[in-house]
Amino acid sequence: LYPKKDEGITFLRIDNSMWQYVPRIEKTIKIPASMMLQSWMGSDFSNDDLVKESSLSEDYDHTLISQTDKEYTLELHPREQAAVVWGKIVMSVSRQYYLPTTVLYFDEDNVLIRELVYSDVKTYGKHFYPSRWVMTPKTDDKKGHETSITVYDAVFDTEVDEGYFTKRALKRFSR
Known part of the structure; x- marks a missing residue:
């Protein structure tokens, strides 16, 4: 994980609530709904991008x-x-x-704000999934900036113990 200072930070979403565990301060912090559109860990992705509180199929x-x-x-x-x-x-x-493959996000005035490109589709079991995601801001104040996420492995259609989805588990999985 890069940057190194973010290693061990874990996230949990249950319904419309999101928490993160920060090992440097040894605390679990609730991310309020008002922060869902804020930058995720200083990147060009928002918290909402990662947990999908809004739904492309239901809201659009x-x-x-x-x-x-x-x-x-x-x-x-x-x-x-x-x-x-x-x-x-x-x-x-x-x-x-x-x-x-590409998602362009426009504001209410029809101004392009950012672009998300998915690439390098790989097979994980029986599923195809893009292994590289690149978010590029299109506003002048963020010119030349981008954030990439690389998916190294993914597992689908597997049983997961409900104990993984608790605030207590956030600390346990931060290692």
């Missing part, structure tokens, strides 16, 4: 705006009652894997 209406031999492009607009931050999302989806 979708329109197919183009398609090629390789991908579909969808435009997503928030539903009237949805409490979401993005005024519009444009998403390209691979026809081969039915996974997103």
